[in-house]
Amino acid sequence: MRVEDFYFDLPAELIAQHPLEDRSSSRLLVLSKSTGTIEHKHFYDLPEYLRAGDVLVLNDTRVMPARLLGLREETEGKIEFLLLNRKNIDTYECLAKPGKRxxxxxxxxxxxxxxxxxxxxxxxxxxxxxxxxxxxxxxEILDRLGEMPLPPYIKEKLEDKERYQTVYSREQGSAAAPTAGLHFTKELLTKLQAMGVEIAYLTLHVGLGTFRPVKVTSVEEHDMHSEYYTLDQANAEIINRAKAEGRRIISVGTTSTRTLETIAEEDGRVKEQSGYTKIFIYPGYRFKCIDGLITNFHLPESTLIMLVSALAGKENVMDAYETAVREKYRFFSFGDSMFINE
Known part of the structure; x- marks a missing residue:
């Protein structure tokens, strides 16, 4: 399978540079994975497509304001550190620019x-x-001094740091946001729960590898980046009860998807577990746990569009992306959303 098969032409003006004032007013493209049919909605219309007993699985990771700008003590030369992974209480693996300093x-x-x-x-x-x-x-010091490490395709400065966090974020550790969750408001989550939709949480700390381009020609040759995840017993039980009763598991984001599919047994059941995942999902993969997916629109030739294609079918997804471009949907982290339904 060739990487170029996942290319689509994206005009630069469709790359969203800032979040909408109302999170849930983003557009929602609803794609049927069985028929390929497309509907155009808004995210606040999501309750029309969910039903009592569905389980929404949310990634509760919180983005660190991990970009630190400082000076070298001896020379006062400028330095930028981007915190990637915590090694112990005061020590981090960092990306440094310029490295020679x-x-x-x-x-x-x-x-x-x-x-x-x-x-x-x-x-x-x-x-x-x-x-x-x-x-x-x-x-607390990092909150005062650090800046949000926005993706390289966002050129505008973010005025409110919380707009690059989900409203349910709580486990600090990510270098990037699980952007599919940015569309939810507390009010929308309350409405869904009142309908009988259950909420389950897991944590996957998103690394900068999520933005790393695929540099090989053949999809199968790509070496996937590693990310830390955890799922506790209480949330595993919510998912397992739903699977046993034939209810749907709707994953919010590719990060939640990768975590669930890493942990799941062949029958779709999950268990309390923590670790690192390098799972690479692309067409031909057989999903064990999830039934539907809420996701943003991803970069051409990225591992994320490959994952989405594995769930909904490559032809369906590429057609949906062409439609989204034609209809001028907003793309990437602060962009619009897609719901891959039955």
Missing amino acids: ARVGARFTFGEGILQAEVVEVLENGNRIVKFFHEGVFE
């Missing part, structure tokens, strides 16, 4: 000395292991 032993300062850092190791992939020095709670 971030040699082992180099020290940096942020926020006029509120936070200091020292590079303790350079990894084979060029990332740095950085130890931070501070007084007080690191997360």
